[in-house]
Amino acid sequence: xxxxxxxxxxxxxxxxxxxxxxxxxxxxxxxxxxxxxxxxxxxxxxxxxxxxxxxxxxxxxxxxxxxxxxxxxxxxxxxxxxxxxxxxxxxxxxxxxxxxxxxxxxxxxxxxxxxxxxxxxxxxxxxxxxxxxxxxxxxxxxxxxxxxxxxxxxxxxxxxxxxxxxxxxxxxxxxxxxxxxxxxxxxxxxxxxxxxxxxxxxxxxxxxxxxxxxxxxxxxxxxxxxxxxxxxxxxxxxxxxxxxxxxxxxxxxxxxxxxxxxxxxxxxxxxxxxxxxxxxxxxxxxxxxxxxxxxxxxxxxxxxxxxxxxxxxxxxxxxxxxxxxxxxxxxxxxxxxxxxxxxxxxxxxxxxxxxxxxxxxxxxxxxxxxxxxxxxxxxxxxxxxxxxxxxxxxxxxxxxxxxxxxxxxxxxxxxxxxxxxxxxxxxxxxxxxxxxxxxxxxxxxxxxxxxxxxxxxxxxxxxxxxxxxxxxxxxxxxxxxxxxxxxxxxxxxxxxxxxxxxxxxxxxxxxxxxxxxxxxxxxxxxx
Ligand code: G4P
Numbered sequence: 001x002x003x004x005x006x007x008x009x010x011x012x013x014x015x016x017x018x019x020x021x022x023x024x025x026x027x028x029x030x031x032x033x034x035x036x037x038x039x040x041x042x043x044x045x046x047x048x049x050x051x052x053x054x055x056x057x058x059x060x061x062x063x064x065x066x067x068x069x070x071x072x073x074x075x076x077x078x079x080x081x082x083x084x085x086x087x088x089x090x091x092x093x094x095x096x097x098x099x100x101x102x103x104x105x106x107x108x109x110x111x112x113x114x115x116x117x118x119x120x121x122x123x124x125x126x127x128x129x130x131x132x133x134x135x136x137x138x139x140x141x142x143x144x145x146x147x148x149x150x151x152x153x154x155x156x157x158x159x160x161x162x163x164x165x166x167x168x169x170x171x172x173x174x175x176x177x178x179x180x181x182x183x184x185x186x187x188x189x190x191x192x193x194x195x196x197x198x199x200x201x202x203x204x205x206x207x208x209x210x211x212x213x214x215x216x217x218x219x220x221x222x223x224x225x226x227x228x229x230x231x232x233x234x235x236x237x238x239x240x241x242x243x244x245x246x247x248x249x250x251x252x253x254x255x256x257x258x259x260x261x262x263x264x265x266x267x268x269x270x271x272x273x274x275x276x277x278x279x280x281x282x283x284x285x286x287x288x289x290x291x292x293x294x295x296x297x298x299x300x301x302x303x304x305x306x307x308x309x310x311x312x313x314x315x316x317x318x319x320x321x322x323x324x325x326x327x328x329x330x331x332x333x334x335x336x337x338x339x340x341x342x343x344x345x346x347x348x349x350x351x352x353x354x355x356x357x358x359x360x361x362x363x364x365x366x367x368x369x370x371x372x373x374x375x376x377x378x379x380x381x382x383x384x385x386x387x388x389x390x391x392x393x394x395x396x397x398x399x400x401x402x403x404x405x406x407x408x409x410x411x412x413x414x415x416x417x418x419x420x421x422x423x424x425x426x427x428x429x430x431x432x433x434x435x436x437x438x439x440x441x442x443x444x445x446x447x448x449x450x451x452x453x454x455x456x457x458x459x460x461x462x463x464x465x466x467x468x469x470x471x472x473x474x475x476x477x478x479x480x481x482x483x484x485x486x487x488x489x490x491x492x493x494x495x496x497x498x499x500x501x502x503x504x505x506x507x508x509x510x511x512x513x514x515x516x517x518x519x520x521x522x523x524x525x526x527x
Pocket of ligand 1: 017018019020021022023024025026139140141142143249250251252253
């Protein structure tokens, strides 16, 4: 099979959701489709401790985070599926955001009893900023939840994206009858067991027990309303990230998952072209290229080795091949490579655009690095910086260690493990992160790699806004709304809360405050 054919089969996506919406349950069902696992309950390494036996760094052991489940790949119906994990709960970190730079589409799972929740919103913003196509699955229809129309309304208004219900639910909770599969003109009946019953619209006449049910009739009326008033399905809009196809079901039952997955896999995009310093790189190009979106440090404490996660963007990867690291121009042989599946780390011999491989990192890679073959000389667009939300002041416990302290800080910042800020006047260091886990990793690595114990003093959640240097008037800020400098000495205000931010904006209308989520808008038009 040609490189182009291989590439076109790839479907590389991530699932985004708020903790407990059903991401693990859904992932598990997908892995069952791929015959990657035989029974449910295998993915839940967290609870069973299945993965905690191997050689991950200590902190990972404690938390039971497993790198093997960071990427899962399997074949399904002629497609090669790559699912990237977006760690949530306490594992939420900048890596979670960065993972979204390595996917071609996203599945957003919403708990139908709750609607849009905080973490979904954050991750959604990243997708929107990157123009990533989003497919929505509204979960837990086996429970009494919110009205479907109400949920669609919330998605449209909160997320500013058009919705198109691909399926429409008839009832919910105890009265859940199934879904109208609007796209395939059939009713998918909920039988209460794993077998879904598909009834083509043309045969519904023979199912009076269904069509005479008041819940069914109400749902049908509602759907007809949506048909008349709503937007039509528009694949181009979907691929631009302006419309999201919505499916209803239950990951646990499971119900509606297969209907969803089959449609998703068909419409989800293949690997897209990417922007580089030398113009657009086509995924069909014969020359290999890829970029590093995540580095997992200290997987084995004895060897201190690290694994760099590479998203392949073009050409073919072969184990043992030589690549050039764009940033330094050095040649590196990729002899140790791994691909990740749910249950084991296997050696990967080849890979194509869309695939994710783990390569051994002898401490030379950085997040955002490009690797290439042949005479190519370019770098992929820098990975965006994401706005941190948590801030802590950091000092070395032992002042005698200030040299190592600074060195460690510098290297970990460069690696993208944390973001560093400085007080506007003093030499006070402040560390910004998007999740608590980043601090724990930071503390651990400072101690183990740089031999420095650090003290972290929480400053709580803050809303960072960048402000042009020439507009800075120090009298406008205080400890609550603190003025700091980022790594490049750009002034940033750390607002205490949403209220202070709004109050400030109202009072100083002429001051331009910049939100990183907005400046990082990714232009997908490539024009
Ligand atoms: P997460 O990865 O997004 O955090 O969610 P996860 O799949 O772990 O699901 C969170 C809880 O919601 C689990 O229950 C799970 O069984 C339940 N759940 C997931 N999908 C559905 C669904 O479609 N319907 C219903 N009713 N529940 C669903 P738990 O009690 O917290 O965990 P467990 O002990 O059952 O594993």
